[in-house]
Amino acid sequence: MLILDRVSKTYGDDTEAVREVSFELQPGEFAVVLGQSGAGKSTLLRCINRLVEPTAGRIALDGEDITGAPPDRLRTLRRRIGMIFQNYNLVGRNSVLTNVLAGRLGYTPPSYALLNHFSPQDVEEAHATLSRLGIADKTHRRADSLSGGQQQRVGIARALMQRPRVILADEPVASLDPATVESILETLLDINRKDGVTILCNLHVPELARRFGRRILGMKAGDLVFDTTPDALEAAQIDVLYDMPVSL
Template sequence: MLEIKNLTKVYEGNVQALDDVSFNVQPGEFLAVIGLSGSGKSTLLRCINRLVEPTNGEVIWDGVDVTKAGPDELRRIRRQIGMIFQHFNLVERSKVLTNVLAGRLGYTNPAMSLVNRFSKKDVEMAYKQLERVGITDQANKRADELSGGQQQRVSIARAMMQNPKIILADEPVASLDPVLAHSIMQYLEKINKEDGVTIICSLHFLDLVHRYANRAIALNAGVLMFDGAPKEIDDVKFKEIYGKEAERVG
């Protein structure tokens, strides 16, 4: 369903973030992307929905090349791709409910958004998504009044508002403590198993990869180093991905 072909990204100042990366994603997969900080994980995820414009290569989504899509086409593609961020990226001064409803913007008519209007159906859906992540009672609080774990749950609800076929999660648990990290990962797992949403998730900790992912790819300096089941990552592979001085923890 998602095909990445020879994806290359060079930032201004000749910084090579991605170097000829190719892989496929099957529907229903839980794909982990691992690698050091700065290895190109975030760039890779952002190239998929073109938050970052790729320099070269193709991203084929349901048979359509995302990199060549016009504004209207891109809007229709993006709204099927949910995204979750390390720093949650909620609009802090807005209500939790508004933040969740924002996930519906790809479907709403821009003229309607101008007057801040969502249909009744959307509001009901937003409450349902909040219920799924267990924070219905916080709906009318301001987003910045919530704890980190709760904020990430709001952003999962926001992504789910898009009726996504795929969710891109950019280090969703990196700024949470281990207990919360597991709870957030469990929500993602639930979405993956129950709703059949494909998940591409960049992760730092290998134990999380082993526990939740059914496939992993690894990047090192923008180059794809590994593509396979998480359990195949042995010590040799590990050194290749993380460098010679790295040691396994946990």
């Protein structure tokens, strides 16, 4: 279970990106954080794995405090939290396989990691994961030679290699065409259902949030303004989020 308790992040003196946000995610949930650009979605997600240090509040995963964890403990906790980025965050000149194996770095002794030395089991798992995601034929290609959708699949494969309890997906489909958007979100849903991985996914498109999220957390100007299900989500709530009428 992931618990956020009054989490806040202020950048500098006065940019309150996230203000006292609290919620709990049960294992296996698929939750979407919905909000317009600048609402604080990305900051919120990054607070969870402490890519951004929260200014206040507490975050815990499976009863373990993330917010107060010292560096070595944080490294262990981060293994359980995979992250997927809008811009994929791959090392473009490295092969797809090397990028996917990077998901095992949290489990690899630092001296081995420096040499990109991974166990045969890790390599086997990377191949199996690439097959599962339908890009086995790209295994030895440079990551930057792939299409956006294929690169995002590499990002997802890398996250899966962590054997995560939770995947944080920060606008994972914002740069993709409509057909690829569908297939990437279907892939995340499949991982959620089959592997039981809890997913917290930032999206700015209400229609996608409603179709793929099993729970929708609305953020506006740093505040969590609603926490509801797709069926209960009302058009008026969306309009408030975007300060304009948005048809669903």
